Amino acid sequence: MRKLKRTVKKAVLTIVAMIFAVSFLLPTILTMANSFMSEVEINTNYGVIFNQYREREYGERNTDYVPEAVNLKLIPDMVTGEQYSTVLLKSPEYLLKFWNSVILVVPIVLFQILIALGAAYSFTRFRGRLREMIFFLYVALMLMPFQVTLVPNYLVSDWLHILDTRWAILLPGFFAPFSVYLLTKFMRRIPVSLIEAAKLDGANEWQIFTRVCIPLCKGAIASVAILVFIDYWNMVEQPIILLSDADMHPLSVFLSKINSGEVGLAFAVATIYMVPTILIFLYGEEYLVDGISYTGGVKG
Amino acid sequence: MSKKKKMPKAQPAEETVSIRKPESEGAPVSVQKEKNEGSGAPVESNGSCAEPKGVPVEPADLVYKKPKRSKKDRKNSILYLLPSLLGVLLFFVVPFFVVIYYAVIDNPIHAEFVFLDNFSRILQNSSFQQAAKNTGTFSLAAVPLAVVLSLGMAILLEQNIPMRSQFRTFVLSPMMVPVASIVLIWRVLFDYHGVVNLWMSHFDWAPIDWFKSSYSQIVIVILFLWKNLGYNMILFMAALNAIPKDELEVARLESASPLQIFWYIKLRYLSSTILFVAILSLINSFKVFREVYLLTGDYPYDTLYMLQHFMNNTFRSLDYQKLSSGAILMALVMVVVIGCLFLAEDRFGKDVEG
Numbered sequence: 001m002r003k004l005k006r007t008v009k010k011a012v013l014t015i016v017a018m019i020f021a022v023s024f025l026l027p028t029i030l031t032m033a034n035s036f037m038s039e040v041e042i043n044t045n046y047g048v049i050f051n052q053y054r055e056r057e058y059g060e061r062n063t064d065y066v067p068e069a070v071n072l073k074l075i076p077d078m079v080t081g082e083q084y085s086t087v088l089l090k091s092p093e094y095l096l097k098f099w100n101s102v103i104l105v106v107p108i109v110l111f112q113i114l115i116a117l118g119a120a121y122s123f124t125r126f127r128g129r130l131r132e133m134i135f136f137l138y139v140a141l142m143l144m145p146f147q148v149t150l151v152p153n154y155l156v157s158d159w160l161h162i163l164d165t166r167w168a169i170l171l172p173g174f175f176a177p178f179s180v181y182l183l184t185k186f187m188r189r190i191p192v193s194l195i196e197a198a199k200l201d202g203a204n205e206w207q208i209f210t211r212v213c214i215p216l217c218k219g220a221i222a223s224v225a226i227l228v229f230i231d232y233w234n235m236v237e238q239p240i241i242l243l244s245d246a247d248m249h250p251l252s253v254f255l256s257k258i259n260s261g262e263v264g265l266a267f268a269v270a271t272i273y274m275v276p277t278i279l280i281f282l283y284g285e286e287y288l289v290d291g292i293s294y295t296g297g298v299k300g
Numbered sequence: 301m302s303k304k305k306k307m308p309k310a311q312p313a314e315e316t317v318s319i320r321k322p323e324s325e326g327a328p329v330s331v332q333k334e335k336n337e338g339s340g341a342p343v344e345s346n347g348s349c350a351e352p353k354g355v356p357v358e359p360a361d362l363v364y365k366k367p368k369r370s371k372k373d374r375k376n377s378i379l380y381l382l383p384s385l386l387g388v389l390l391f392f393v394v395p396f397f398v399v400i401y402y403a404v405i406d407n408p409i410h411a412e413f414v415f416l417d418n419f420s421r422i423l424q425n426s427s428f429q430q431a432a433k434n435t436g437t438f439s440l441a442a443v444p445l446a447v448v449l450s451l452g453m454a455i456l457l458e459q460n461i462p463m464r465s466q467f468r469t470f471v472l473s474p475m476m477v478p479v480a481s482i483v484l485i486w487r488v489l490f491d492y493h494g495v496v497n498l499w500m501s502h503f504d505w506a507p508i509d510w511f512k513s514s515y516s517q518i519v520i521v522i523l524f525l526w527k528n529l530g531y532n533m534i535l536f537m538a539a540l541n542a543i544p545k546d547e548l549e550v551a552r553l554e555s556a557s558p559l560q561i562f563w564y565i566k567l568r569y570l571s572s573t574i575l576f577v578a579i580l581s582l583i584n585s586f587k588v589f590r591e592v593y594l595l596t597g598d599y600p601y602d603t604l605y606m607l608q609h610f611m612n613n614t615f616r617s618l619d620y621q622k623l624s625s626g627a628i629l630m631a632l633v634m635v636v637v638i639g640c641l642f643l644a645e646d647r648f649g650k651d652v653e654g
Contacts, residue, residue, distance in 0.1 A: 024473060024529075027486070027489075030485050031484065048493045049493050049494055116384060119385070134385065143579065143634060145634065150611065151611075152394075152627075171387070172392075236480075236589075236590040236594065252478055252479070270481035273478055274478060277476040277477065278477075281476040289468075289534050292535060293534060295535070296538055
């Protein structure tokens, strides 16, 4: 009897978990699947939704036959790479926007971590009162929403005459306090005895930093890199305020603007934009999970 | 009343608990009062408790010893901090003081000191009020839901069910998907002619214009939860993992119900994580502008007009006074709310202990 009850409980829990899992995965899968539909099929399935936007924005009426009801489809009637060939071969503007994202995000990830490693090392090696206060300042800054930090960023960019250039996004990104916080949290877990031992062996600070601390932090660096990358790959607020030139906007902003005209194409571009983060996820899920756990400070 | 009488065999178990973690006495003892039968369990608990286990040591804080520091090393190590500190000062701290300055002057040219005038003006601004109200409502709805649901899911995944790691992957996957990529499908789902309304029509429910009605916040809350639950769940899973197993074991052997174990033991260990998840969700709830902007553009329906929309429009007109006082108000609200959360955790943590 008791065993039966346990089996039933397990089954119910499994089903609940499955429902959750499917509903979390479905939007992503749908986007990917729909990117393999032809423009005609997209129009048949979703025309009723997107034609109204098209009418409003371009004043042009879609004359193709469109069914009254929306038709959500997981598997296309006919799988075609038509959208992808258009995006990749015929219209370079999407690739250009993709490149815009890359040249904003990759330098930010690299330099933010390089700069943060030094800061984290300093916060780890010496913990005087002043340094604890500075660390607290970093944490406070990290907690502030964009609505607060963008105003100072804008002012500085204006002073330095880098407004409307990529530097307006890059430079504040280099110094964002998030990685400092996370790497410090991790470095402080390195046993002091290791560092002391290195010192006894005659290592100087630079050697301790590069030969002891950084190798021990490899995993943490990967975690932080993933978290920072996702965050900036998703950026919307900074470009629309700091870059008035839409040509420099990353794909994360630009994507919403191609929606109304060419929906099928937009699905393909959306999928292409997911590829880097999904690859990172597939290969680095463990690092990501570790990184998240460190932010909570409960992993040990 | 044999029920309330303490069983002699169970005595050692209680003692070992108090040895391990003195403050934790409350939980297992109160559990013990409701115990009805030994049925061999106490004997087992005797056995398992016989092996000595040390008090769990916080690695970072207790083991840390002040290293011998020389003046030279100290100076040296400042160098490592310098690039970061200079950048932070230049891009965040110094301009923030300028922001404060701008907030209390009349206009940048005359620079007449007006103290709180800008603040009262912005507080009376109707679009600021609207934006603040919407953002506040959203955070009030989204943050508690995010905390409770993600905790629930972490507990669900803690159970012995098949394919746990796959479930974790699935729930975490939305975090990796850029918002911009998912906006299309969200429109397909929640448009007036969209899928959700189609389903609802099967039940003879009237269709809802999700993006242009008072229901619009619901769509955004769902999108927010979809994106953020995975992250929070990982945090809770890590915290649940960190709860000492032996303490749970003892409680279980003393036949505490799962609910009691959750309430008296787990929640106590989780309280700091709950605080952290709440703060994190709060910060993320301020970022929900992204989703709203990508779904509905610069001028959304009234209930979706967020504080960031207000800031964007103010940036366009470059009204420094408005921008600065707005930013300062928001910073203050963040400080107050986070302070309150810390206080609540302090209270709550003690509550559970006592």
